[in-house]
Amino acid sequence: MTFTSKLLAGTALLLCINPAFAAEIDTGDTAWILTSTALVLFMTIPGLSLFYGGLVRAKNVLSVLMQCFAITCVVSVLWLIGVYSMAFAEGNAFVGGTDYMFMANLLTSPVNGTLPENVFSLFQLTFAIITPALIVGAFAERMRFSSMLLFSALWLVVVYGPVTHWVWGGGWLGEKGLLDFAGGTVVHVTAGVAALVCALVLGPRKGFPRTPMPPHNMTLTITGAGMLWVGWFGFNGGSALAANGDAGMAMLVTHMSASAGALTWMACEWIKFGKPSALGAVTGMVAGLGTITPASGFVGPAAGLVIGIMGGLVCFNMTNLFKLVLHIDDSLDVFPVHGVGGALGTILAGVFVSANLGIFSGKGYAEGMDMLSQVGVQALGVLATGVYAGVCTLILLKGIDAVIGLRVSSDEETEGLDINQHNERGYDM
Numbered sequence: 001m002t003f004t005s006k007l008l009a010g011t012a013l014l015l016c017i018n019p020a021f022a023a024e025i026d027t028g029d030t031a032w033i034l035t036s037t038a039l040v041l042f043m044t045i046p047g048l049s050l051f052y053g054g055l056v057r058a059k060n061v062l063s064v065l066m067q068c069f070a071i072t073c074v075v076s077v078l079w080l081i082g083v084y085s086m087a088f089a090e091g092n093a094f095v096g097g098t099d100y101m102f103m104a105n106l107l108t109s110p111v112n113g114t115l116p117e118n119v120f121s122l123f124q125l126t127f128a129i130i131t132p133a134l135i136v137g138a139f140a141e142r143m144r145f146s147s148m149l150l151f152s153a154l155w156l157v158v159v160y161g162p163v164t165h166w167v168w169g170g171g172w173l174g175e176k177g178l179l180d181f182a183g184g185t186v187v188h189v190t191a192g193v194a195a196l197v198c199a200l201v202l203g204p205r206k207g208f209p210r211t212p213m214p215p216h217n218m219t220l221t222i223t224g225a226g227m228l229w230v231g232w233f234g235f236n237g238g239s240a241l242a243a244n245g246d247a248g249m250a251m252l253v254t255h256m257s258a259s260a261g262a263l264t265w266m267a268c269e270w271i272k273f274g275k276p277s278a279l280g281a282v283t284g285m286v287a288g289l290g291t292i293t294p295a296s297g298f299v300g301p302a303a304g305l306v307i308g309i310m311g312g313l314v315c316f317n318m319t320n321l322f323k324l325v326l327h328i329d330d331s332l333d334v335f336p337v338h339g340v341g342g343a344l345g346t347i348l349a350g351v352f353v354s355a356n357l358g359i360f361s362g363k364g365y366a367e368g369m370d371m372l373s374q375v376g377v378q379a380l381g382v383l384a385t386g387v388y389a390g391v392c393t394l395i396l397l398k399g400i401d402a403v404i405g406l407r408v409s410s411d412e413e414t415e416g417l418d419i420n421q422h423n424e425r426g427y428d429m
Contacts, residue, residue: 026114029242033115033123036238040126043231044133045072050224051282052137053426055332058216059416060141061426067136067145071152075129078156083128084121086161093172096165113241123238124164131160131187137332138195139202142413145421147406151396155194159392163190163385177369178381179353181250182239184294184346185381190389192339195330197393202406204329206413218278225282229258232289236296250296253304254289257296260308261288261315268316280316283337287315290341295349299362303352306360310348311341343382350378 049068053061075083085100099105103121112120132152139148166173167186180186205213215221236254240247265284266276291311292304299307318336322328330336351357354371355364365374400406407413412420419425 024114025111025116026242029114029244030116030119032243032247033119033238033241036234037119037123037126039231039234040123040130040238041072043228043235044126044130045069047224047227047231048130048133050220051228051286052140052224052332054217054220054222054224055137055215055279056140057213057416058427059418061216061220061418062424063145063417063421064136064140065426066422067148068133070145070149071133071136072129074149074153075132075156076125078153079121079125079128083156083161084124086157087128087164088121088124088169090170091165093175094166095162095171096169115241120241127183127187127235128156128160128164131183131191132156134187134191134334134338135195135198137334138198138330140331141205141417142202142407143198144405144408145417147400147404150400150404151406154396154400155393158396159190159194159389160186163388166385167381173381173384176377176380177374178377179298179349179374180294180346180381181297181349182236182293184290184342184349185385188290188293188338188342189346189382189385192335192337192342193386193390194393195334196328196339197390198397199328199330199335201394201397201401204327205331206410208329209323209327215279222278222282225285229285229289232258232293236293240297246297249300252301253296253299253307254292256301256304257288257292257308257311258285259288260305261285261291261312264288264309264312265316268313272320283319283333284312284316287311287337287341290338291315291345291348294342294346295352295362298349299352300360303348303357303360303362307345307348307352311344314344315341339386343386346382347375347378350375 045068049065052068053064056064080103082101084103085098086096089096089099091097106117106121110117132155164186165171167178167180168174178185207213232254233251237247237251240250262281262285265280265287269280270276288308288311292307295303295307315337318340319333322330322333322336351371352360353362353365353374355361397406408417408420
């Protein structure tokens with residue numbers, strides 16, 4: 001037997017022993033997902049940190065920055081220990097198994113599609129980081145730092161890990177055909193509903209709604225919003241898990257929806273209040289981004305435009321309903337923007353994926369599906385993830401409150417969380 005023959009026979013034997021090596025790692029796909037990973041982490045620190053930090057009062061800016069930073073660290077460690085395994089290891093319809101605990105077996109299963117397993121895991125970690133960080137906006141300026149850390153850690157394990165498995169890890173919602181390209185249910189619905197529960201359980205900030213509580217630094221907020229917009233290209237475009245046309249289309253519709261959302265919110269403010277605001281423009285942009293997220297890989301640019309307009313319009317009215325009518329102090333509008341936007345976008349993904357909508361159409365339905373049945377699956381996904389996140393969040397908050405307490409005292413809230421929680425100031429005047 002010649003050397004070449006021996007080499008081919010050995011390679012064939014290796015593939016039989018470990019079929020994972022039969023798949024090839026694509027360096028272009030890998031490079032794009034590595035870039036997307038950095039972009040999504042950029043969304044949380046510094047993007048979301050600055051966006052939220054500018055929206056609170058000056059005495060609480062450092063506390064918000066610290067919360068986002070600390071959540072990044074806690075989630076990363078928990079992801080390594082077992083949450084990645086809960087989400088993506090083979091398991092049952094509701095939760096993954098233990099194969100990937102402490103990132104074990106990544107070397108014996110080196111390929112996810114055309115990606116190294118460690119790259120896929122790192123990319124998914126950035127989604128796990130930003131989801132509990134979004135909830136910070138609901139209880140900003142009034143939750144204890146220790147309680148926030150404990151809640152975020154438990155919420156990641158109890159809510160995020162299982163729901164991710166349901167949708168993306170081979171669980172029951174994925175099996176039913178739920179369309180969620182980049183996290184309408186996994187990220188925005190779960191975080192939005194959790195935010196609503198947090199706002200209701202903790203109660204309003206001292207003085208709300210009688211005392212005006214305007215953002216202390218819109219420059220920080222707009223800077224953070226710009227970082228969110230740029231980072232969202234990795235969030236949605238990277239969810240194609242390849243450097244291909246799906247990634248390009250996801251980025252294109254994401255940009256169109258963000259633009260349409262911002263313009264729609266500004267128009268609503270112009271009509272209702274007489275002037276458009278910078279705060280309204282960036283909030284509308286985020287509404288457009290959140291609404292397009294679940295549909296971004298399934299619809300075309302014209303549909304992205306419509307989804308952005310609808311996201312801006314619906315989220316604008318929901319925000320005003322919460323603040324001006326219901327007086328629910330979701331401090332930074334997490335539920336009206338992310339929760340409502342994510343739910344709306346998930347439903348609309350089932351509409352605009354239809355190939356019968358002309359210039360608005362996307363990829364079309366799977367065999368045997370139609371618009372009505374697909375929208376039903378989408379609604380089921382929103383309902384299931386929302387109810388599960390809401391019930392679990394309520395149980396976690398009540399338990400933590402009974403053990404260590406959730407909220408700072410009235411005097412501490414008046415003083416500001418920067419000083420009484422961290423013994424530091426965001427600004428030294």
